Amino acid sequence: MDVRAQISMVFHLDKCIGCHTCSVACKNIWTDRKGAEYQWWNNVETKPGTGYPGKWEDQEIYKGGWEREGAGSIQLKGAGKAKGLANIFHNPHLPSVEDYYEPFTYNYLNLIEAPPGDDQPTARPVSLITGKPIDVKMGPNWDDDLGGSPDYARNDPNLEALTPAEREAMFQLERMAFFYLPRICNHCLNPGCVASCPSGAIYKRGEDGIVLINQKVCRAWRMCVTACPYKKSYYNWHSGKSEKCLLCYPRLEAGHAPACMHSCVGRIRYLGVLLYDADRIQRAASAPDGEITRAHLDLILDPFDDQVIAAAQRNGVPDSTLKSAQNSPTYKFVKQWGMALPLHPEFRTLPMLFYVPPLLPVMASVTQTDGAQKERLNPIAKTWTDDWLYDTSTEELWGTIEQARFPLKYLASLFSGGDEKAVAQPLKKLMAVRIYRRWKTVGDIDESRVDEVLKDTGLSRDSAEAVYYLTALAKFQDRFVIPPAHREQALEMLEFTGDTRGSQGFGFLERPERGA
Amino acid sequence: MTDGRAYAAYTYNVERLVPWRTLTGRQHFYLDHELYLAYGEYLPTYKPSPRPEAYGDLRETLKSGEAMALNCLTPHGKWHIHSTYMENHRMLTLSRGCEPCWLSEADAAKLGIQDNDWVEVYNDHGVYCARAAVSSRIPRGVCIVYHVPERTVGIPKSQVRGNRRAGGHNSFTRIHLKPNYLCGGYGQFSYHFNYWGPIAPQRDTHVIVKKMTKVIF
Numbered sequence: 001m002d003v004r005a006q007i008s009m010v011f012h013l014d015k016c017i018g019c020h021t022c023s024v025a026c027k028n029i030w031t032d033r034k035g036a037e038y039q040w041w042n043n044v045e046t047k048p049g050t051g052y053p054g055k056w057e058d059q060e061i062y063k064g065g066w067e068r069e070g071a072g073s074i075q076l077k078g079a080g081k082a083k084g085l086a087n088i089f090h091n092p093h094l095p096s097v098e099d100y101y102e103p104f105t106y107n108y109l110n111l112i113e114a115p116p117g118d119d120q121p122t123a124r125p126v127s128l129i130t131g132k133p134i135d136v137k138m139g140p141n142w143d144d145d146l147g148g149s150p151d152y153a154r155n156d157p158n159l160e161a162l163t164p165a166e167r168e169a170m171f172q173l174e175r176m177a178f179f180y181l182p183r184i185c186n187h188c189l190n191p192g193c194v195a196s197c198p199s200g201a202i203y204k205r206g207e208d209g210i211v212l213i214n215q216k217v218c219r220a221w222r223m224c225v226t227a228c229p230y231k232k233s234y235y236n237w238h239s240g241k242s243e244k245c246l247l248c249y250p251r252l253e254a255g256h257a258p259a260c261m262h263s264c265v266g267r268i269r270y271l272g273v274l275l276y277d278a279d280r281i282q283r284a285a286s287a288p289d290g291e292i293t294r295a296h297l298d299l300i301l302d303p304f305d306d307q308v309i310a311a312a313q314r315n316g317v318p319d320s321t322l323k324s325a326q327n328s329p330t331y332k333f334v335k336q337w338g339m340a341l342p343l344h345p346e347f348r349t350l351p352m353l354f355y356v357p358p359l360l361p362v363m364a365s366v367t368q369t370d371g372a373q374k375e376r377l378n379p380i381a382k383t384w385t386d387d388w389l390y391d392t393s394t395e396e397l398w399g400t401i402e403q404a405r406f407p408l409k410y411l412a413s414l415f416s417g418g419d420e421k422a423v424a425q426p427l428k429k430l431m432a433v434r435i436y437r438r439w440k441t442v443g444d445i446d447e448s449r450v451d452e453v454l455k456d457t458g459l460s461r462d463s464a465e466a467v468y469y470l471t472a473l474a475k476f477q478d479r480f481v482i483p484p485a486h487r488e489q490a491l492e493m494l495e496f497t498g499d500t501r502g503s504q505g506f507g508f509l510e511r512p513e514r515g516a
Numbered sequence: 517m518t519d520g521r522a523y524a525a526y527t528y529n530v531e532r533l534v535p536w537r538t539l540t541g542r543q544h545f546y547l548d549h550e551l552y553l554a555y556g557e558y559l560p561t562y563k564p565s566p567r568p569e570a571y572g573d574l575r576e577t578l579k580s581g582e583a584m585a586l587n588c589l590t591p592h593g594k595w596h597i598h599s600t601y602m603e604n605h606r607m608l609t610l611s612r613g614c615e616p617c618w619l620s621e622a623d624a625a626k627l628g629i630q631d632n633d634w635v636e637v638y639n640d641h642g643v644y645c646a647r648a649a650v651s652s653r654i655p656r657g658v659c660i661v662y663h664v665p666e667r668t669v670g671i672p673k674s675q676v677r678g679n680r681r682a683g684g685h686n687s688f689t690r691i692h693l694k695p696n697y698l699c700g701g702y703g704q705f706s707y708h709f710n711y712w713g714p715i716a717p718q719r720d721t722h723v724i725v726k727k728m729t730k731v732i733f
Binding site: 018019020023024104105111119120122123124125133136137139142144146148151171176178 | 594595605606608609610611612613614616618620621624630631632649650651652653655656667668669670671672673680681733
């Protein structure tokens, strides 16, 4: 057992309001620079949608992540030694500027310098790359709130799991729904970017598992851009280096949450240490298709287990980090309660960012009627042209999850590699906590019913209360349990970073002076 | 921010027990003013929107070519307070670089409008030029322009209105006074700036939407 510590994240999607404050906080701190204008290390997508860069989930296009071969070993889909050499001068799978978007600003000067005329001037959009007027055709959040749904939402790669009728139902006005999916680098346990880099510039930090690109070693092969199936490594055309989310490690080392998490309005983000067994990474990453999610979650160890603690201590994990692991909100969501799942585990990079899947919209059962809806509503109300009845007053506790507006197949395609049971479980737990709270605060549900529901999902009253607390009431110190930095072990922290502003992901720039 | 807690509405009334500024000092759900009784709005009431003819926003405007009369709503935007922050570079980047006119998939198909095409939105009062955002979340017969676009940012000249610079959404809306708002002299129905007085529920209007023939800045 090779026990290591990883700073991991949980995003609670039921709480995300899609305000993009995280994106703006990240942009202002890290990517407000020449060559990085198009980069959004943190972005928020509307689902269903094609996201940013367009259709990033479709690995037939981008060849990201790993693929399992016949013998059960895994290979990078689009990068690696042989494939890298073959594409050395031209990599056909790289996303281009059209896939991201051409960054733009406006010719504001025209507002005060336009020649005299009989009409008010206006500031036209101009490209931030060429400076010339452009037609804005794409942006980092172009399909926001189902904008352009015929072209984007309807082409969401995850819809392939659905039948045409199920797809159509998702876009019927009275039945449709959407949710927001905020994304940052997953700081994976089996990162494709690290494996693909021909220069060895990308590394996973020992003490906390943050994946970084050494800006002095990067030679702009851009293999990481292809290899990352989440498209969270970006090429800076100005500096000629690749860049990515660094989980705000300078903030973490000072005890602050990353900017995206600190600024989160919906308080959807949690950060904490997970202990994992590095010996089992390869086996988990190459698990057969149906077993990948389970194998992934099995890597995470119990921080209260004496053997795990001893093994961690042998590996030099400080006691303060172990203590953080025991208080970790991510351990609670991911392991203790089993309510959070990785995004696209089938990419086999073992992402360490987990999502509590969305229960929204409010549960309703859908039944076919013969115009019964008209009779139920008053005569002036608008009635739908079809015969579907949306009933929110259901007595059925679990049936509704299978009949929710979001087909389970769709959520399973996102969060469990197609395993509907795996994605139903967290949803049932979310529902159980709601039923428990309803019994406690409103009291119109039978106590026996509540006990039955909790028993079905493996929650106790105490754990339901704890889920409620961490979901609805948690404060900064509950949501972000940041292990103290250990300066004596880390070299990066000894560096003065002020003189390398404008670059990031820097690693061991020089040896620190020690002793005589 | 007081004692680590952000300001919220009604804290004075709840914590310091200051009576609400109403006839009874309590919050009112039922409004017993004569005018409200007369209009049947003494309790929160659904009333269907008046027909386009009653609004009279399209008496003079000629519908020509592939165009369609739609009910236009101008709700509050997602990340701006009226016009504030709307034309901020970050937020323009995170939206579509403009405040588009949202159309339903069915209406857009009928008008031959594809997502991101330029459209003109006009009626008797004025014209707005924007790109179309075609979406399945918009009901048929309705279009939306979020409150409030800036005509200083990327608004072309209108082709249906003599090649003049188009306005914002305020150019095609107008103030419709709702009679209940004129009542006064009774408890909380007493004029107070920004609290009670004749305001303008102008966010419901009718427009003609058509694809722009030429885009001239």
